[in-house]
Amino acid sequence: MMHHNQELQVLEKAVEEIIGIARRFGLDFYDMRFEICPADIIYTFGAYGMPARFAHWSFGKAFHRMKTQYDYNLSRIYELVINSDPCYAFLLEGNTLIQQKLVIAHVLAHSDFFKNNAHFKKTSRQMLESMSVHARRIREYEYKYGRREVEIFLDAVLSIQEHIEPRPQVKGIPVQEQAEPEETPYDDLFNLGKPPAPSPPVPARKVPAQPEKDLLYFIMTHSRDLEDWQRDVIAMVREEMLYFWPQLETKIMNEGWATYWHTRIIRELDLPEGEALEFAKMHASVIVPSRTAINPYLLGVKIFEDIEKRWDNPSEEERRRFRRPGGEGRDKIFTVRACENDVSFLRNYLTRELVEEMDLYLYQKMGHDWVVTEKNWEKVREGLVEARINGGFPSIVVVDGDYNHRGELYLQHRYEGVELDLPYLEKTMPHVYLLWGRPVHLETVVEGKGTVFSYDGKRNSRRPVRAGGEPA
Amino acid sequence: MDGSFLITREDWSLYRRGQMDQQRHQEKVREAIKQNLADIISEESIIMSDDRKVIKVPIRSLEEYRFRYNFQKQKHGGQGKGNSKQGDVIGSDQAFAGSGKGKGAGDQPGVDYYETEVTLEELAEMIFEDLELPNLQDRRKQKVSATSPRFNDVRKHGLTGNIDKKRTILETIKRNALAGNPGLHGIKPEDLRYKTWEEVPKHEASAVVIAMMDTSGSMGTFEKYIARSFFFWMVRFLRTKYQQVQIVFLAHHTKAKEVTEEEFFTKGESGGTKCSSVYQLALEMIAERYNPLDYNIYPFHFSDGDNLPSDNDLCVKLVNELLEVCNIFGYGEIVNPYYRSSTLMSTYKKIKDPRFVPVSIKDKSEVYPALRAFFKREEH
Incomplete structure (x- = not known):
């Protein structure tokens, strides 16, 4: 002691x-x-x-x-x-x-x-306590509804836990409904002699009105057969993911x-x-580069140091065009740490010089080998940015919560050039089915072709996207 | 400005959260293994394991499935040493396990299994959980395997070595409390309590298993392998579940002879097949060594059914003779799809005795159902 x-x-x-x-x-x-x-x-x-x-x-x-x-x-x-x-x-x-x-x-x-x-501004700083409350509630549910039952449900919720909307304020702009001309007492006079206007078709109320990225929220609020405790479990998992999200970003x-x-x-x-020697050793092990992955410690510190240098000693052009007086390095990195996330950080501050100095590249599978395929600095930067978009997870949205007018769930993968892992996809569908309680469909792109995967509670199937687009 | 901070060191010894969920994970691994026993049971790596303690078993269904990108079709970032160029090969399939999140096949997209390690004992336990030696009957002369002491009483007198400390202390506390001076102090002779025991004789029925295998030329590697994996588990099962079980190994082609366990599994012979020879030998052994009044007798015979047709009638006769002296007779026929249909199995269809259990095995995964058919637990 x-x-x-x-x-x-x-x-x-x-x-x-x-x-x-x-x-x-x-x-x-x-x-x-x-x-x-x-x-x-x-x-x-x-x-x-x-x-x-x-x-x-x-x-x-x-x-x-x-x-x-x-x-x-x-x-x-x-x-x-x-x-x-x-x-x-x-x-x-x-x-x-x-x-x-x-x-x-x-x-x-x-x-x-x-x-x-800024991205952490909305995270709860009392999550330590909240999570232990969640843990207690889930334990109570296990006690009440059975451990196995809760586990099966958690398996399903966790399988889509990354599919939330961390920035609900940046929803798509709602489609402007055509404003009806205002009614006046003289309308009958103005319309004399004209054929009666066809009554406008009643637009079918679509759910969701806009594609919804927050799968957890949509299922929690729209799935028909969930028990209260199940909605509560979804809410808790979602809250925890919202808390972790800025760290992923x-x-x-x-x-x-x-x-x-x-x-x-x-x-x-x-x-x-x-001690100085030991420190140097430990620091070196933290920033060791890897041929097959990006070391975030190393890339991050390099960019910050580079920003500081460039704002301390701007080039002639930067002084003239961007009115950078020089000597602002420290201030600048504090501003950057306050405003950016990985996507904007890389996009705004990963320079050609840095990509070349660090010898960054993109590699991919060619036959049986993994081969360096990209050295062009802008392409490399774009590749690194893409890997960080949406925390590195594919973006999937709910397009229709009443597909085929049978209450089925139609999801769409926002395909941006990288295919999904299909065996994993087919194993995940039953989880979503469990949450939704009715057949589930997911549209994605396989080998360049639009493909819809479906799970009806018994088996997976796939078909091409119908001509004219989906959902019908 | 002193900056508010605290450094603490709590006692974390009771914090078992990770271990508890790890245990649940392992339970799930076991469940998954159990669901796949039929595939796992005849894994070559196990049957040929030479008693290696830990084996790797491929199991499914423990991945955390989610919508994710196909790793193989993604572009990934990497960093060179300053001289990388387009076209450099930085890895190939085999040597590239380290690039995902972790190591192991399970982390590679598209590879839909997870390798786990179990001990042979654990695996055996799972397989044998609901197996039993069937028709175990009380024979006249039961072998008494041992007498075992059973502590079942506490007395005030006894041997010092058998003092029951817990009860003695309880007595002291009780006496002190009654005396108005509670606590544990001053153990007196009257507090002492002793454990006493009684000899309980343990009867065990004895059994002998007569393992018979066709080692003739028509038994190819596949057939031998199937028989081998069946007997591998049978031997293991018998030796773990019962102590008083003897097992004899009889190999035959046109002639039969008793062999050692090792020879039984490793040696092959050539020539034709006369199954009657091994039944004859079994009957002789029973007559000489294993009096049916003393032993429960379980003959098991594996063959590919490629018997000399002229021998078949004799076989039926001998099997019927064997059935009179044994509890159950197992006949396992390994069906090779490339062979013509067997004669022996159709001949045996005539035997109506319920203690005759015929099973056909077509491939590796049917070894487990065969084991279950032979050793099925009886409904009581």
């Missing part, structure tokens, strides 16, 4: 110093709660995304995988940080002091990001920002040589 207390005291001193430095740099974070915990616990939080969340076997599967990789020394989470106020950060027990320092500096920047990035930025700052903060510390 004595040993632990001493360790805590040392850590407390370090945190105080690091917080001081971070404040001087202008980072603006929530009050911090650091908790030191063993690897098992960190990996549990990692699997669930949160210390308290409802029970489901998929979390157990994730936990097991992460834990095994840790046990075999394949990967190591050093920390976990929660978007909450106060901000909870969990540090891995047994980290060395310098590792903890790096992690503390890193999570302060995450906390600053959560607090100040800002992976590169968030990690880049945290990496940028842990470097700057640790540099300010007066480290003994051994």
Whole structure:
């Protein structure tokens, strides 16, 4: 115990110093709660995304995988940080002091990001509590309706959990209904001698009026046979996904920002040589590039550093055309961290020089090999942006909730050049059927042809999209 | 400006959330295995496993299905060392497991299974859960396998080694409480309690299984493999479920002889087939070693049915003789689609005794139903 207390005291001193430095740099974070915990616990939080969340076997599967990789020394989470106020950060027990320092500096920047990035503005900062309430409610449902029953339902809800609308305010503009001419007492006079106007056809009320991206919301509100507890489960899963969504959308930025700052903060510390070396090693392992994936820590920090450089020392042209006086680097990156998400961050700030310097490329499958197919910087940038659109998930919308006038559900995949995983699609359809209670259809594109997949409660089928478009 | 922060270290030892859901996941894995036992049971990697403790089993249905992109048709981002160029090959199918979210076939789109590891024992347990040795009858001379002590009483006197600590402490607490001085202190001789026991003789019925296999030239690799996987599980089943079970292995072509377990599974012979030879040998063994009054006898015979036609009538006669002395007689015929229909099975259709169990096995997945047919648990 004595040993632990001493360790805590040392850590407390370090945190105080690091917080001081971070404040001087202008980072603006929530009050911090650091908790030191063993690897098992960190990996549990990692699997669930949160210390308290409802029970489901998929979390157990994730936990097991992460834990095994840790046990075999394949990967190591050093920390976990929660978007909450106060901000909870969990540090891995047994980290060395310098590792903890790096992690503390890193999570302060995450906390600053959560607090100040526009996309996080609407996230609940009390989600820690909400999720444990959700967990309790779901446990009660298990008790009341049976564990198996709840599990089967959760399996179905989780299968479409990414299909929400994180920005409900940017719905499509409603189609302007043609304004009826105002009635006047003289209408009969004006219309004398004209044939009677045909009464306008009553437009069929379409549900949804606009394509609806929020599958969970649509099913929750329109499915006919769901019990109250089932609607409640959908609402809870949806609320949790809405909370996690901005993190899915800002992976590169968030990690880049945290990496940028842990470097700057640790540099300010007066480290003994051994620690400095250990820091360098650990930092290098965080930003190690990969031939087969984009390392968000590395790409993120590179872009932030590049922005800072370009706004500190603008070119002649930039000074003239964009009226950049120079010396604005720091201010600029703070503004960027407040406004952008990964899509706009890459689109606006990934430059030709950076793509070439980092030797970024796109690769794809050719026969049995994976081959570099794109080096053109704009195409590479576009490819990276595409991979980040909608958090990397395909975009699927409800087009018709009363398809064939039989209350069937017609979904449409907004195809943008990448096909869906068809075996997965066919296994997901029964889940959607379970939620909707009637046949479910999904339109997508397979090998260039519009194709409709259907599941009628017994089997999957597919057919070409009817000429003239669907739904009929 | 001191910045509000706290560092804490709670006791997390009771936090078992991850482990609990992991357990549920493993339950589901087991369920999935059970649903696919018929396919798994004759997996070559298991039958040929030479008692490796842990085996990999492919199972379906544990993926978290969702609408997702086809990874194989997507363009992915990567980073070179500064000299990458169009056309560089950065990986090929086999060596490219690491690119998805994690490792393993399950993470590759389109590959619709998940490999899990189970121990052979776990698998055996699942397979044997509802199997039993049928028609186990009380024979005159039961073998007493052991007497086992059963602790079933507590007394005030006994051997020191058998002191029941929990009850002794309870007595002390009770006495102290009655004396108005509650708590656990001052254990006195009158508090001591002793466990006592009684010898319970354990009777076990004894059984012998006569495993017979046709090892003649007409039994090809496929047929041998089927018989082999059946006997693999049969031997395992008998040895896990009952202690007093003997098993003898008889191999035959035109002549029959007793062989070791290893020889039984590994050696092949050539020549024609006379099944009567092995029945004859079985009858002789029963007469010499396994008195039907002492043993429950279970002969099982595997063949491809390619018997000498002139031998068939003799076979029927001998099977009937065997049925008089045994509990159940199993005949498994391995049907190779490329062979003509067998003569032996149609001959055996004449045998009406309910204790004669004939089964045809066409492919690997029918080994499990065959096992179940032989060892079906009787409805009581």
